[in-house]
Amino acid sequence: AAKRTPNDFIFERVLGEGSFSTVYLARDIHTSKQYAIKVCEKLHIKREKKEMSIKREKEIMQLIGLYPNPFFVKLFCTFHDHSRLYFVMTYAKNGEILPYIHKVGCFDAECTKFYGGEVVLALEYLHKLGIIHRDLKPENILLDERMHILITDFGSAKMEADQERSTEGAAAVAGAGDEEAPGMRPRKNSFVGTADYVSPELLTNKPAKKSVDLWALGCLIYQLLAGLPPFRAPNEYLIFQRIVKLEYSFPDGFNPTAKDLVHKLLEKDGSKRLGCDEMGGYGPLKAHPFFEGLDWENLHTVKPPPIT
Numbered sequence: 522a523a524k525r526t527p528n529d530f531i532f533e534r535v536l537g538e539g540s541f542s543t544v545y546l547a548r549d550i551h552t553s554k555q556y557a558i559k560v561c562e563k564l565h566i567k568r569e570k571k572e573m574s575i576k577r578e579k580e581i582m583q584l585i586g587l588y589p590n591p592f593f594v595k596l597f598c599t600f601h602d603h604s605r606l607y608f609v610m611t612y613a614k615n616g617e618i619l620p621y622i623h624k625v626g627c628f629d630a631e632c633t634k635f636y637g638g639e640v641v642l643a644l645e646y647l648h649k650l651g652i653i654h655r656d657l658k659p660e661n662i663l664l665d666e667r668m669h670i671l672i673t674d675f676g677s678a679k680m681e682a683d684q685e686r687s688t689e690g691a692a693a694v695a696g697a698g699d700e701e702a703p704g705m706r707p708r709k710n711s712f713v714g715t716a717d718y719v720s721p722e723l724l725t726n727k728p729a730k731k732s733v734d735l736w737a738l739g740c741l742i743y744q745l746l747a748g749l750p751p752f753r754a755p756n757e758y759l760i761f762q763r764i765v766k767l768e769y770s771f772p773d774g775f776n777p778t779a780k781d782l783v784h785k786l787l788e789k790d791g792s793k794r795l796g797c798d799e800m801g802g803y804g805p806l807k808a809h810p811f812f813e814g815l816d817w818e819n820l821h822t823v824k825p826p827p828i829t
């Protein structure tokens with residue numbers, strides 16, 4: 522197919538803005554189909570030395586797209602002009618899951634089981650490919666027109682095989698305050714990602730493994746049921762301190778089965794988190810009583826429970 526150019530699309534509105542990109546809703550003038558196009562300024566990428574990160578994001582999205590899987594935003598094509606890079610991706614009509622959590626306050630057990638289950642299937646697929654997302658959070662869980670999930674933003678993702686000794690996590694602490702957090706040493710690399718779901722190992726300068734995504738799953742399930750993330754504080758630095766000290770508690774009435782699941786995911790030692798290789802992989806996670814009765818094989822085809 523001929524290489525596309527910006528002139529093949531009508532850019533209709535901004536869908537979201539990131540530190541290195543802006544995502545637009547765009548319509549293909551030949552097919553009238555709508556896409557989300559992520560646009561990055563070449564100069565900004567160069568100045569921030571993000572060329573490798575952008576290249577890795579594209580390669581990882583291409584790898585994900587090699588096998589059929591319903592739970593990810595697809596990368597259809599890329600092109601560039603004199604000053605910008607363009608990534609043409611799936612448009613998720615219903616946007617991020619976060620506003621839905623805020624709209625109803627918190628999800629009921631049935632919705633949490635369904636959406637938590639779809640994220641489990643998405644992580645199982647990613648981890649089978651040796652990909653670590655590293656920035657799973659409600660902002661990166663989009664909803665398509667059928668209200669099924671589409672995971673996005675592989676800007677922080679890594680191939681487990683390429684994961685050299687991580688020197689990125691601790692910088693998150695360095696950026697958050699002048700004094701060094703106990704046991705954390707600021708490094709030159711900058712870690713991209715918000716505080717809420719960052720795992721202890723990413724904060725204490727250990728290599729990121731697939732289990733960092735299982736920690737984030739634990740934070741997500743907590744937040745879906747409680748309406749707020751488990752580690753909360755007035756600033757990022759204090760959130761990091763709570764994370765490394767495993768300082769969190771459950772609101773009264775929190776679903777007891779989900780509480781057991783969250784406890785088994787928010788394990789400080791990544792090799793003890795339900796779902797990791799050392800704990801027998803995804804079988805034991807999918808068999809957890811909280812997911813009892815979930816039709817794992819057909820989850821992406823069933824009608825999602827209404828968010829009320």
Ligand SMILES: NC(=O)Nc1ccc2c(c1)=C(Cc1cc(-c3cccc(C(=O)NCCN4CCCCC4)c3)c[nH]1)C(=O)N=2
Binds near residue numbers: 663
């Ligand atoms: N970093 C990235 O790669 N980011 C990406 C990548 C791909 C992508 C992406 C981001 C998308 C973002 C997006 C944002 C939105 C969106 C933005 C603003 C408002 C809405 C919206 O109103 N949705 C309707 C649902 N509302 C939501 C809140 C409750 C009431 C109903 C959607 C739709 N899709 C997208 O569709 N596809």
